[in-house]
Amino acid sequence: MAVRRTFQDIKTDAKNRLMASTPITDFSSTSTAGALIDIASLELERAYNTLDTAFSVLDPTQANGTFLDKLAFFKGITRSGSTTPVDLTTSNFYFFIDPRIGMNITNLVKTVYPDAKRQYRVQLFREGYIDDVDNITYFKIPKGTAVSNVSESATYTTIEDTFIRSDSNEAYVPVISSNTGAFSNVQANELTKHGLSLNSFLKNVALYINCTNRYPITNGSDSMTDVDLRYQISLAGASIGSNEINIRRKLLNIPGVRNITYTRGRYGNGTVEIIVEGISPIVSEGLLRAVEESVNSSLGGGDKSYVYRPEYHGIELNINVFTDVGIEQATVIDPIKNDIVAYINDIPMGDDIIWNRLVDIIMTGPVKDFIVSYFKLGEYDIFNKMNKNQKVLRYANQKQKYNQKWYIDTGMISCCVKVS
Amino acid sequence: MFYEGMKDILLSFDQDLDFANGDLRLTSGVDLIKRKMQRYLTAEVGDWRLYNDVGASLSRFIGEPNTRATAEEIDGHLKRELNKIVYPATIQTKIIPMDLESVYINIQLFFLNSIIEEITCSFDYINGFVYSGFDDKTDTIISDSNIEFNEDGSTRKPNKYWDRIRTQ
Numbered sequence: 001m002a003v004r005r006t007f008q009d010i011k012t013d014a015k016n017r018l019m020a021s022t023p024i025t026d027f028s029s030t031s032t033a034g035a036l037i038d039i040a041s042l043e044l045e046r047a048y049n050t051l052d053t054a055f056s057v058l059d060p061t062q063a064n065g066t067f068l069d070k071l072a073f074f075k076g077i078t079r080s081g082s083t084t085p086v087d088l089t090t091s092n093f094y095f096f097i098d099p100r101i102g103m104n105i106t107n108l109v110k111t112v113y114p115d116a117k118r119q120y121r122v123q124l125f126r127e128g129y130i131d132d133v134d135n136i137t138y139f140k141i142p143k144g145t146a147v148s149n150v151s152e153s154a155t156y157t158t159i160e161d162t163f164i165r166s167d168s169n170e171a172y173v174p175v176i177s178s179n180t181g182a183f184s185n186v187q188a189n190e191l192t193k194h195g196l197s198l199n200s201f202l203k204n205v206a207l208y209i210n211c212t213n214r215y216p217i218t219n220g221s222d223s224m225t226d227v228d229l230r231y232q233i234s235l236a237g238a239s240i241g242s243n244e245i246n247i248r249r250k251l252l253n254i255p256g257v258r259n260i261t262y263t264r265g266r267y268g269n270g271t272v273e274i275i276v277e278g279i280s281p282i283v284s285e286g287l288l289r290a291v292e293e294s295v296n297s298s299l300g301g302g303d304k305s306y307v308y309r310p311e312y313h314g315i316e317l318n319i320n321v322f323t324d325v326g327i328e329q330a331t332v333i334d335p336i337k338n339d340i341v342a343y344i345n346d347i348p349m350g351d352d353i354i355w356n357r358l359v360d361i362i363m364t365g366p367v368k369d370f371i372v373s374y375f376k377l378g379e380y381d382i383f384n385k386m387n388k389n390q391k392v393l394r395y396a397n398q399k400q401k402y403n404q405k406w407y408i409d410t411g412m413i414s415c416c417v418k419v420s
Numbered sequence: 421m422f423y424e425g426m427k428d429i430l431l432s433f434d435q436d437l438d439f440a441n442g443d444l445r446l447t448s449g450v451d452l453i454k455r456k457m458q459r460y461l462t463a464e465v466g467d468w469r470l471y472n473d474v475g476a477s478l479s480r481f482i483g484e485p486n487t488r489a490t491a492e493e494i495d496g497h498l499k500r501e502l503n504k505i506v507y508p509a510t511i512q513t514k515i516i517p518m519d520l521e522s523v524y525i526n527i528q529l530f531f532l533n534s535i536i537e538e539i540t541c542s543f544d545y546i547n548g549f550v551y552s553g554f555d556d557k558t559d560t561i562i563s564d565s566n567i568e569f570n571e572d573g574s575t576r577k578p579n580k581y582w583d584r585i586r587t588q
Contacts, residue, residue: 023446026428029471030456030505032437033429038470 004048010041060233064226072229075236079229083255084180085156085220089285090172091383093191093213095141095162097169101208105139106166112204120204127201138163139205141171146178146195147211154184156191156217164209175213177220182255185218187280214383215284218256247272247298254294256280256287259348261402270303275310275403281345282382282407283309310349310405314380314387316412317358318373322420323366329417336362337410344408353398353406368420380407387412422509422536423449433458433554450529450537456505457527458554461498461541476501479548486545491515491523494543502527509536521546 014037015027027034057067069079087093097108109130113120124130129140141162148155155178162173175191177184191213196206224232235249244262251260251274259277266273276283276291288307295305317340323332339361347353362370372395378387400406430438430447433455438445447455463475476498484490495513502511506529514526522544529537541552 023427024429026426026452028505029468029474030459031428032431035468036429042470 004052005044006048007041007045010044011037014041060230068226068229068233072233072236075233077229077232077236079224080221080253082180082223083219083221085154085177085184085186085217085255086175087213087215087217087219087284087286088159088174089289090174091285092172092215092217093147093156093158093175093211094170094172095164095194095209095211096171097164098208098210099169103208104166104169105164106136108208109136109139109205112208124201129201136166138165141173141196141202141209142199143173146198147175147191148193148195149186149190150193152193154186154190155179156184156186175217177217180220181222182220185216185220185256186213187216187218188214188282191217214385215282215286216256216278216280217284217286218279219254219287219290221255247274247295250294250298251276251291254287254290256284257291260291261349267304267306272299272303272305274305274307275349276307277310277349277405281405282312308403309382310403311401312380312382312407313400313404314378314412315344315353315406315408316374316376316378316387316390317408318375318414319362319370320373320416320418321362321367321370322418323368325419327366327417332366332417333415335365336367336415337413339364340413341408341410344406347406349405350400350402352400355396355398373414382407422531423453426452428452431455431459433552435459453506453509453529454537454539454554457502457539458541458552460502460505461552462550473504478543478550481543482545482548484545486517486520486523490545491517494523494525498525498527518542 018024018027018033018037024033027037056062058071060068060071063071072079097103097105101108103111109121109124113124118133121130121133121136125133129142130136131138141158141164143158143161145158146155147158156175157178158173159176160173162171164171189212191211194206194209194211196209197203199206232249232253235245244264248260248262251257256279257276258279261273261275261277263273265271272295274291274295276288278284278287288309292305292307295307299305319336321332321336340358343357343361344353375393375395376387376390377393377398378390380387398406425448427446427448430445432438460474461476461478463477464479465472465475465477468474478494478497481490481494484493492515495515498513499511509529509531512528512530514528516524516526518524522542525541525543527539527541528535529539539552539554541550541554543550
């Protein structure tokens with residue numbers, strides 16, 4: 001609105017006009033003229049307020065809340081609510097028998113409950129946790145089992161029964177977060193605590209069963225803010241149907257997606273290749289499926305989409321760092337490892353590793369000098385967490401293709417502290 | 421004449437605007453101050469929504485015993501409150517018990533040691549009513565001059581506002 005007049009403006013104006021055109025001089029708080037002006041000024045201010053509201057609710061740059069929702073609705077956009085992190089695939093979260101004991105489930109149950117304690121096996125059988133008292137072929141982990149990260153800040157629940165079978169020491173199961181919002185998102189290998197030991201029947205066997213998630217679960221999101229919604233409205237005019245902007249806009253709204261590459265016609269006419277870069281360096285199967293579903297709902301009939309995760313290049317680094325006497329090793333190694341992981345995993349898909357940046361990270365803190373033993377690159381297998389076909393690199397900047405992404409975790413960095 | 425420079429729209433003692441020759445009547449001088457004092461005396465803090473310090477709030481004395489101590493308290497209270505609006509004149513008050521439940525209040529407006537106006541009212545300790553002795557002699561009480569009865573002959577038009585309400 002061009003000019004908005006406040007109570008005080010209106011009152012002063014009215015007072016001046018009355019003083020100029022009538023003999024009235026008393027406008028104090030208990031005067032009649034003052035009271036009448038107050039009433040008129042208040043009502044006029046309310047009218048201005050109403051006008052101001054009406055003006056702002058029609059302006060996408062000023063409207064907020066439900067008014068903004070209504071404006072967005074005209075453009076075919078609705079405000080997305082908060083979502084609960086969930087992974088419905090059976091390739092991410094899994095229970096497994098601790099590999100250090102080297103047993104399958106049959107041997108494990110029989111070791112925990114030998115023949116002298118056969119009655120416990122009978123109990124397990126009666127409750128349906130094992131299929132036979134003597135020839136056990138599976139061990140059931142019931143749905144509703146709580147799993148969480150170490151700090152228990154993110155708690156999930158299994159949503160199906162799953163079975164550790166005698167021929168496989170792993171059992172995959174879909175999980176859903178107990179809380180809504182981005183706060184409950186987890187990175188790979190975070191869900192390592194489970195509540196099986198709370199089950200009185202299972203607690204002794206549960207001691208040897210672990211769990212983890214191979215991929216991050218990052219599809220939890222908070223509800224769209226007014227700022228986000230304004231941005232979506234601003235894009236709405238440019239994004240219609242199956243054009244690139246529309247698809248890009250839709251995909252970037254999927255929780256967990258950091259960026260995408262969009263290539264039309266890579267596999268022939270009517271094809272679209274989309275490579276998804278996640279907020280977490282490793283893109284989960286669930287995220288790929290969500291992207292695929294979203295793309296297919298926007299593509300024109302006959303078009304086909306190919307949705308992939310990036311090709312991961314695993315980096316391995318072995319360094320010796322030199323410090324002064326009396327500095328504790330952990331205070332040197334941990335920050336270096338964490339900072340290198342943060343730097344490399346944060347490099348966008350297709351971007352370079354800048355060697356001097358790595359040098360800068362290593363030399364921060366009490367490090368006086370360092371020697372690199374090796375700096376290697378491999379094809380990172382995200383499922384088996386192995387770095388295959390490794391090549392030794394020169395200590396220089398490293399380039400990669402548009403669809404490749406660097407990956408490193410603390411286990412891929414060896415750091416040795418020496419006193420100089 | 422005192423307060424001659426102050427001019428305001430006249431508000432009658434029964435709190436209504438008054439018209440003369442097709443225009444709002446104005447008031448000034450001591451009459452203006454007198455009307456202000458009456459408004460102040462009968463108002464509670466909060467009645468004037470925009471001004472939280474306006475009002476003598478005599479209701480705070482409801483239920484107090486009709487004693488000399490309470491009278492002195494009312495006296496001090498009124499001086500404090502009314503002196504806010506009569507400046508540069510000053511206030512002198514006399515509180516005189518009328519019966520067990522009410523007092524007679526005499527307020528004198530002084531300027532340079534001479535009385536320029538004197539007003540009276542009474543205050544009831546039971547219900548907090550302030551019965552002011554003010555009156556606009558020019559007001560016409562329609563209900564008195566234009567008595568009408570309903571068809572059953574029982575009810576009279578109660579006051580001058582009745583005509584306005586009926587025509588809406």
